[in-house]
Amino acid sequence: MNKLALFDLDHTLLPIDSDYEWGQFLVRIGAVDARAYARRNDAFFAQYQAGTLDPVEYLEFALGTLARFARRDLAAMHAQYMEEVIEPAIRPAALDLVRRHLDAGDLVAIITATNHYITAPIAKRFGVEHHIAAMPEVDSAGKLTGKLAGTPTSGPGKVVHMHAWLAALDRPFGSFESSHFYSDSHNDIPLLSIVSHPVATNPSAALAMHARSQGWPLLHLFND
Numbered sequence: 001m002n003k004l005a006l007f008d009l010d011h012t013l014l015p016i017d018s019d020y021e022w023g024q025f026l027v028r029i030g031a032v033d034a035r036a037y038a039r040r041n042d043a044f045f046a047q048y049q050a051g052t053l054d055p056v057e058y059l060e061f062a063l064g065t066l067a068r069f070a071r072r073d074l075a076a077m078h079a080q081y082m083e084e085v086i087e088p089a090i091r092p093a094a095l096d097l098v099r100r101h102l103d104a105g106d107l108v109a110i111i112t113a114t115n116h117y118i119t120a121p122i123a124k125r126f127g128v129e130h131h132i133a134a135m136p137e138v139d140s141a142g143k144l145t146g147k148l149a150g151t152p153t154s155g156p157g158k159v160v161h162m163h164a165w166l167a168a169l170d171r172p173f174g175s176f177e178s179s180h181f182y183s184d185s186h187n188d189i190p191l192l193s194i195v196s197h198p199v200a201t202n203p204s205a206a207l208a209m210h211a212r213s214q215g216w217p218l219l220h221l222f223n224d
Contacts, residue, residue, distance in 0.1 A: 001105055001106060001107040001171075002176060002177045002178075003101075003104070003105075003106040003107070003176055003177060003178045003179070003180075004106065004107050004109075004173075004176040004178070004179040004180070004195075005101035005106040005107070005108045005109075005179075005180045005182075006108075006109050006110075006111050006162065006179070006180065006181040006182070006191070006195070007098065007108070007109070007110050007111070007128075007181075007182045007183075008110075008111065008112060008181075008182060008183035008184060008185065008188055008201075009110055009112040009114060009119060009122065009123075010112065010114060010184075011184040011185070011202055011204075012182055012183050012184045012185075012201045012202060013094045013097075013098065013110070013126060013182075013221075014086070014089050014090070014094070014122070015089055015091065015202070015221075015222045016085075016089045017045070017048075017114075018085075018086065018114055018118055018119060018122060019062060019114040019115070019118060020041060020045045021081075021085050022062075022081060022085075022118050023037060023038075023041035023062070023065075024038075024041070025077075025080075025081050025084070025085055026065065026077075027041075029077070029080070031069070031077065032065060037065070040061060044058045044061065051186070051187065051206075055113065055134075055152035055154045055155075055157075056148055056152060059115060059134050059148045059152060060146060060147060060148055062115055062118075063115060063117075063136050063137075063144065063145075063146050063147065063148060064146035065146075066115075066117055066136065066144050066146070067136075067143070067144040067145060067146035071142075071143075074117070078117075078118075078121060082121055082122075082125070086121075086122055086125065087125075090125065091221060091222055093221040093222070094126075094221050094222075095126065095127075097182070097221065098126050098127065098128060099127065101180070102127060102128075106180075107130070107169075107171065107176070108128050108129075108130065109128065109130035109131065109132055109162075109165065110122075110123045110126065110128050110130070110131050110132070110133075111131075111132040111133075111153060111158050111161065111162060111191075112131075112132070112133050112134075112153065113133075113134060113152060113153050113154035113155075113157075113158075113187070114133060114134065115133060115134045115135075115136060116131070116133040116134060116135050116136060117136055117144075119131065119133045120133070130165070132153055132158075132161050132162065132165055133153055134148060134152055134153050134154075135148070135149040135150055136148070136149060137149040154187060155187050155188070155190060156190045158188060158190065158191045159190050159191050159194065162191065173194075178196045178197060179195040179196050179197065180195060180196075180197040180198075180199060181195040181197075181198055181199065182199045182201040182219070183198075183199075183200070183201060183203075183207070184200070184201055184202045184203050184204055184207065185203075185204055185207060186204055186206035186207040186210060188207075189207070189210060192216070198211070198214075198216045199216065199217055199218075199219050200216050200217070200218045200219065201218075201219045201220075201221060202219070202220055202221055202222055203218055
């Protein structure tokens with residue numbers, strides 16, 4: 001594993017935002033108050049698109065919602081969410097891209113700002129063992145507290161968390177002969193800027209403009 005391949009998740013490997021869609025799913029199945037939850041979820045999503053989102057505030061809103069439910073109920077809801085929302089959104093082009101890196105023997109990870117609970121099964125569906133995401137805090141009994149453990153995995157935080165993950169593997173970033181990072185978001189410019197092969201994937205307008213100025217390739221996976 002002399003090459004590193006990193007992938008953002010939402011709007012990069014998936015044509016949807018898994019975090020936002022989880023909230024919409026909870027509303028649809030009646031697990032949360034529809035009007036109040038949808039209002040806050042929509043407001044946070046608009047802040048994300050505008051680049052003004054406070055990641056800790058949003059994550060603790062999302063994690064606080066998870067903490068209301070027993071683990072067995074969460075597991076049942078997540079299985080339904082995977083079947084009804086995630087599976088129909090998965091595109092062959094995204095699976096093939098990940099598979100090419102895995103088959104080449106690269107060290108592959110999905111690194112996402114969305115929380116670990118929501119995204120771990122999605123990473124598994126893509127066949128990716130290594131998964132870096134915002135971690136929910138748990139108490140001594142293993143119950144979700146609704147708080148964030150550590151720092152967010154967004155923006156510059158992705159760089160910090162990537163280095164910590166590689167250090168735990170005893171594989172420092174500089175030991176790889178090449179590194180790819182695929183992302184759609186201008187929020188990921190800090191990590192895109194340090195890999196040897198940044199790829200603006202299904203890029204937002206802001207990222208597409210920056211990528212062109214830097215000579216980075218643009219990749220569109222969802223033009224079917």
